[in-house]
Amino acid sequence: MAALAFLWCAAAPAGGQQPSGPAQGAQQAESCVACHQALDDERLSSPVASFAADVHAVKGLGCAACHGGDPQAFGPEAMDPAKGFIGRPARREIPQLCGRCHSDAAFMRRYNPSLRVDQVTEYRTSVHGRRLVQFNDPRVATCVSCHRVHAIRPPTDPQSSVHPLKVARTCGACHADSVRMAPYGIPTDQLRRYETSVHWEMMSVKHDLAAPTCNDCHGNHGAAPPGVSWVGNTCGQCHTVMQRLFDQSPHGRVFPQMGVPGCAACHRNHDVQHAGDELLGLGAAAVCSGCHDAESRGGEQAVAMRRLIDSLRVDFDSADGLLRRAERSGVEVSQGLFELQEARNALVGARTAVHASSVDAVRAETEKGFSITARARARGGRALGELRFRRTGLVISVTIILALIVGLVLKIRQLESSSLSQRESP
Amino acid sequence: MSLGSLRQRFTALGPWLESRLGLAGLWAVARKKDVPVHRHTLWYYLGGMTLFLFVIQIGTGVLLLFYYRPSAEEAFESVQFLMAEVQFGWLIRSIHAWAANLMIFTLFLHFFSALLLRAYRAPRELTWLSGMGLLGLALGFGFTGYLLPWNELAYFATRVGTQIVGVVPVAGDFFLRVLRGGEEVSGATLTRFYAIHVALLPASGLAIVGLHLYLVQKHGMSVPPGVERSGTALPRMRFFPNFLLRDLVGWLAALAILAALAAFLPAELGKKADPFTSAPAGIRPEWYFMFMFQTLKLLPAHILGLEGEMVGVVGFGLAAVFLLVLPFVDRPGQGGRLQPVFTWIGIGIIVFVIVLTYIGYTVSPTK
């Protein structure tokens, strides 16, 4: 296949070879643009408008860079096949057409030295690429399906169809279309599921562009679903600690043998939700009960782990509530709150240790947490003691004031009755 | 130690001090001071109560100065430190905050009682004017003091409050810049408000209070027209010690209330002011500004071609001027009787203030 591409390139006459630079590109744009933008046919005139924003145009590569022909000539002479004009390329040829430049490291170095040059190679390993080559499947994605044709923008451009926020929709344009995907027999609910996931929420709501979208798990140009036995590696690109623990756990050994897809077995794949404590144990929303029942050793371990984490969380909340109640009443508790934050570390550590499927691992974390919450609760108790001190002080001072008021009232009466009788007495 | 033996020691001290200070003449005059006793005598206590609370404010205010730092970077933290680390810091600050509210409340009562009982009639016009000055100073104290902790609510309330000043025609923008120390509310505003709150207002306050008290001593307590008309000679109560002791009972009751408020409802602090966050919902001025704030919110955007807010501000200004000249306008008509219309105006003002304050607190902030 690569040989074919090479031959095709070699056969192309001068006009179709790689352009030599921006100056020639600007001139090339002139003649094609001049005719095509005046045409009535929408299909022939719209590329001119959209190409203005294209990254290739910006770099000085014009119409002839891809379509061939002679941009200095006018009229039909410009579109002479003898000068390399290929018109609208066939679907099957598109990867080779793009790859003429994008797979040439020496050439790409002139425009974008850090850009990779193996996209076409990767693409040929993907499901899309293989179906295109083997069956000339008209429905599979080629370069222009995702990157668009004449308004290609770099992925960092928010308007690009392959900007991280746009990738899911771009893939979903085909993969969520049940009519289009009917012959393949694969689900079309991935986009819908993904948009309910915590990964999408991180990206769309919290604006964390590092969150995964389709290409982060499935690959970019070499797109394929992860194999069952290496789902963990995919998730582990970010969730390293969990993956390491999981691989050493009983589940990590057994799942690949059983053909269970690792992380996705409990956390799902496209609609990954925020993992709360309710996933652990044998409760209603728990995932452990899918395989383990209450009598099994696995079930017992799950319940035990859940109980440890729950009690630490309850302890933490009660210590925190105690300290904050004291704080609201104006008592100094910053040292206590500071120390309590380390218990949050323990809680996070315990929830991570769950992936080792070992009660001992979880207990090691929760023990640390319990000692911290106990100390914090003691501080909270002392802080509330301060509150009691204030109330006591208040009672004492108000008592004194009331006694003084009574004394004054009596004094007033005494003075006025004595002055009254002084006036009345002879 | 009984009061009797204390008095003995004090008596020995008397001649010693007298030959050095020569205050016997003053005491002779003070001893003669008396207060008329009638059905409205209760209102006489309000002035003294306000003065007592003002003294509490000065005392707690000076104590707060020991720890407060008037810069945008440190103000909030210094108040936090005061509440958390300083022994009884929570008490001093809470009393200062509550006494401010109580003082303005008793001041309003004192003001309205003087209004409705016509205490401003000749020869007490200057007493009335100095009192109005004190009312303005007290509101200024409240407005400037509110910003000093540099917390979120205070910052945004000050933004809104100073922006309203800018609405005054002609000189509004100038006043806004002078008040804010710049175009925006910033650390410069805080320093300026601090200077006003801690130096300018207390100095002018003490001077005007001095004048006010001197005038009250000179002219004695005003007797309301209704009581005057009854004609009979009123019994009189000596100020020292009878009225003063009763005053003390009231002051002590106020002290007990302050202590309880400080213990059960300590002053809150909230979050530090951050000029770059958006204003939280429910920004409100202090209750004593609420009726004005709510009025301005309710006025339509344009009235007779003029900006609604400006009309409101100018309206309040005119109302203040009217109140100032009240002693000169409310003169006895034919037959020496006063016109009842001013009583109705006074009652109308009270009702207006109460209703709009109520509306201000019950309306939803997101409307």
Place this chain on the structure above:
Amino acid sequence: MNQDARGAPASRRRFLDWLLGTTIGGLVVSVLYPVVRYIVPPPASESAASSVTLPFTAQEVAPNTGRIFKFGSRPGILVRTPSGELRAFGATCTHLGCIVQYRPDLGHVWCACHNGHFDLNGRNIAGPPPAPLEVFAVHERGDQIVVGKGT
């Protein structure tokens, strides 16, 4: 209570005077006690929110080590780089709030919870943390280390 003045028993008057004297004295004490305690400065004489003097000396911090300290109500981490310079950051990981630590084997700051890495400028260089650590200014006053906000 209305009694003839000359008939008012001296004992009652003396009791009243005693009551007044004692309660006035009690009131004076209950006002002066908080005021005096207030004026006496507390042990931590300054607010710890904008600058903190660390409870250990500069000597005690060896090169290529880090220590957690308390900055106001939040955790901070003091690091002495292998070249001997002192740096301080907020120790709250920007991912989910765990407390970070210094890893001598890596030579930079690391969060154990989800394997987040921060370089010696506080910048997040690997792992899930989406933002850098807050950077503090470190000053050495003799043997003492003072950490403050801002530059």
